[in-house]
Amino acid sequence: MTNEDVAAELDLIADLMEIANANVFRVRSFRRAAETISGLGDDITDIAAQGTLTDIPGIGKGIAQVIEQYLATGTSDDKEALLADYPAGLLDLLRISGFGPKKVALVFKELGITTVDALEEAAAAGRLQDLPGMGEKTEENLLKSIALYREGQQRALLAEVLPVAEDLIERLRAHPQVGEAMYAGSSRRCRETVGDLDLLAASEEPATVCDWFAGIDILEDVTLSGDTKVSGRLPGGRQVDLRVVAAESFGAALVYFTGSKQHNIQIRERAQRMGLTINEYGVFTVTEDDQKGEMVAGATEEDVYAAIELPWIPPELREDRGEIDAALDGKLPTLIMLEDIRCDLQMHTQASDGKATLEQMAEACRELGYSHIGITDHSEALRVANGLDADRIKAQHEQIVALNEELGTQEPKLTILHGLEADILGDGSVDLPDGAFELLDYVIGAVHQGFSEDVRRMTDRVVKAISSGTVDMIAHPTGRILLQRRPYGLDIHEVIAAAAEHDVALEINASPQRLDLDDVDSRSAVKAGCKLSINTDSHSTGMLTNMRYGVMQARRGWVEAESVINAWDLKHLRAWLAKRR
Ligand code: DGT
Numbered sequence: 001m002t003n004e005d006v007a008a009e010l011d012l013i014a015d016l017m018e019i020a021n022a023n024v025f026r027v028r029s030f031r032r033a034a035e036t037i038s039g040l041g042d043d044i045t046d047i048a049a050q051g052t053l054t055d056i057p058g059i060g061k062g063i064a065q066v067i068e069q070y071l072a073t074g075t076s077d078d079k080e081a082l083l084a085d086y087p088a089g090l091l092d093l094l095r096i097s098g099f100g101p102k103k104v105a106l107v108f109k110e111l112g113i114t115t116v117d118a119l120e121e122a123a124a125a126g127r128l129q130d131l132p133g134m135g136e137k138t139e140e141n142l143l144k145s146i147a148l149y150r151e152g153q154q155r156a157l158l159a160e161v162l163p164v165a166e167d168l169i170e171r172l173r174a175h176p177q178v179g180e181a182m183y184a185g186s187s188r189r190c191r192e193t194v195g196d197l198d199l200l201a202a203s204e205e206p207a208t209v210c211d212w213f214a215g216i217d218i219l220e221d222v223t224l225s226g227d228t229k230v231s232g233r234l235p236g237g238r239q240v241d242l243r244v245v246a247a248e249s250f251g252a253a254l255v256y257f258t259g260s261k262q263h264n265i266q267i268r269e270r271a272q273r274m275g276l277t278i279n280e281y282g283v284f285t286v287t288e289d290d291q292k293g294e295m296v297a298g299a300t301e302e303d304v305y306a307a308i309e310l311p312w313i314p315p316e317l318r319e320d321r322g323e324i325d326a327a328l329d330g331k332l333p334t335l336i337m338l339e340d341i342r343c344d345l346q347m348h349t350q351a352s353d354g355k356a357t358l359e360q361m362a363e364a365c366r367e368l369g370y371s372h373i374g375i376t377d378h379s380e381a382l383r384v385a386n387g388l389d390a391d392r393i394k395a396q397h398e399q400i401v402a403l404n405e406e407l408g409t410q411e412p413k414l415t416i417l418h419g420l421e422a423d424i425l426g427d428g429s430v431d432l433p434d435g436a437f438e439l440l441d442y443v444i445g446a447v448h449q450g451f452s453e454d455v456r457r458m459t460d461r462v463v464k465a466i467s468s469g470t471v472d473m474i475a476h477p478t479g480r481i482l483l484q485r486r487p488y489g490l491d492i493h494e495v496i497a498a499a500a501e502h503d504v505a506l507e508i509n510a511s512p513q514r515l516d517l518d519d520v521d522s523r524s525a526v527k528a529g530c531k532l533s534i535n536t537d538s539h540s541t542g543m544l545t546n547m548r549y550g551v552m553q554a555r556r557g558w559v560e561a562e563s564v565i566n567a568w569d570l571k572h573l574r575a576w577l578a579k580r581r
């Protein structure tokens with residue numbers, strides 16, 4: 001079990017305690033322990049094995065015992081005691097965004113609600129309005145959140161599925177009877193969420209491979225069918241399908257199962273127009289009596305596309321959004337790659353709400369091979385994140401100047417730019433303390449508060465910030481949280497037009513829960529002439545590697561490196577920033 005698993009378990013117990021109206025200090029001690037453990041450098045299982053859990057600050061005997069029991073049995077006496085009084089269904093209610101322990105306790109006590117279905121029914125029937133602190137608006141928002149919760153049950157974030165897919169593919173490739181193997185479907189197209197995981201392997205002994213795969217440790221509920229297919233579930237319930245094909249068909253099967261369905265339809269129709277037929281086994285000629293003739297391609301994707309006179313099309317583009325016409329015109333984009341990224345322009349330190357120090361963030365970025373980075377703690381107005389006032393910005397500036405001097409003498413070199421993630425306030429003004437603008441290398445504007453305005457006001461607010469001449473970039477422009485919060489009401493096309501006019505960059509926030517701008521908006525932005533910046537918005541060193549997910553989203557948006565300011569070298573970036581000031 002990982003540190004994150006243990007932290008999540010402690011948080012869950014804290015949730016249950018809150019529902020049970022337990023002592024607030026005890027609840028807080030569980031929450032703090034969870035936070036400490038998730039930020040811990042060492043493996044919690046090792047520490048537990050050494051019997052030194054209580055040496056960790058904030059972990060007393062009680063919590064240490066809960067952790068030990070959880071590591072040994074997957075549960076604990078504390079949790080079981082709570083679950084005896086409060087049904088496990090209440091934990092599902094807690095997963096509904098905006099519905100915290102207090103509200104869960106209230107509907108449980110007053111209305112006996114223990115399931116999401118019952119809660120939805122009560123909200124739809126207007127039975128929640130009479131409860132203290134709830135109204136018609138609460139019910140409306142709740143119904144929306146429940147819809148998102150259901151969507152979340154159907155689909156998982158790409159970042160949850162992809163590492164598992166990569167691990168399974170590595171294990172398949174290592175099997176002596178397997179030639180090539182690859183994941184397909186939405187995971188390979190790098191869609192932000194994934195329904196089920198599709199895997200593909202080439203083998204001359206498909207039954208042997210299927211038998212072996214059916215016994216693999218992380219698969220549950222396994223079904224085997226026809227000796228060429230295995231289906232099962234990952235822990236948590238996500239479906240996995242493995243198909244095993246002959247090597248001569250691997251490319252055709254990979255094209256077919258990568259999809260998208262719409263892309264497949266387009267290439268099948270193209271094949272038909274050329275007197276060919278295409279399926280998951282290969283590309284074939286068609287005989288005079290309309291039968292399948294000779295196989296002309298199938299072993300590799302390149303062969304399959306070549307057989308219908310197309311260049312290979314990157315999976316991220318296979319969404320039937322004009323990629324086939326672009327391929328025919330020789331106008332497929334040269335998609336940005338992770339290797340193109342030279343820096344990360346949004347990250348937080350302990351100065352505001354980050355977990356690591358300035359030095360730790362810098363060192364981690366140097367290890368990633370970046371030549372420069374931008375430190376962007378929150379501005380004063382974001383009190384919950386301990387935002388920086390004028391004095392603290394000045395102090396941080398001195399710290400960065402000193403660290404830059406030190407880093408300048410080390411190889412490989414790293415240069416730190418001093419930025420700020422400044423709140424865009426309710427009236428569209430930018431939260432820049434006196435004197436800050438002059439000190440900073442750049443300013444990111446971001447909306448963090450006051451979401452539920454109408455579209456006109458929200459759009460004006462962001463456009464005003466863009467036109468202010470004080471911001472160089474807009475962070476997470478639509479504010480969405482995948483599977484949890486819809487974008488705020490905002491006319492993104494107006495925002496894009498304003499950003500293009502004022503040469504303000506728009507962020508592709510690489511955090512797997514955000515991916516904001518998304519693929520479609522990123523493409524519109526580049527078309528409109530905007531610069532983009534792919535930023536991890538890291539709040540710890542571990543989050544820096546989320547860059548890959550931002551790049552994937554950019555690739556789905558047909559984005560090339562030249563549009564992305566953090567793919568530029570430092571000189572180019574500095575020149576662009578200087579021109580703007
Ligand atoms: P997901 O799982 O909902 O995230 O999305 P996909 O794209 O992985 O879809 P899935 O798992 O239903 O099917 C995998 C691929 O198989 C899909 O992208 C294209 C191909 N495929 C599935 N059904 C059909 C079909 O009826 N016609 C064609 N042409 N292709 C299909």
Ligand code: CA
Nearest residue numbers: 185186196197
């Ligand atoms: Ca799928």
Ligand code: CA
Nearest residue numbers: 196197198241
């Ligand atoms: Ca599937």
Ligand code: ZN
Nearest residue numbers: 348353378385
């Ligand atoms: Zn933050």
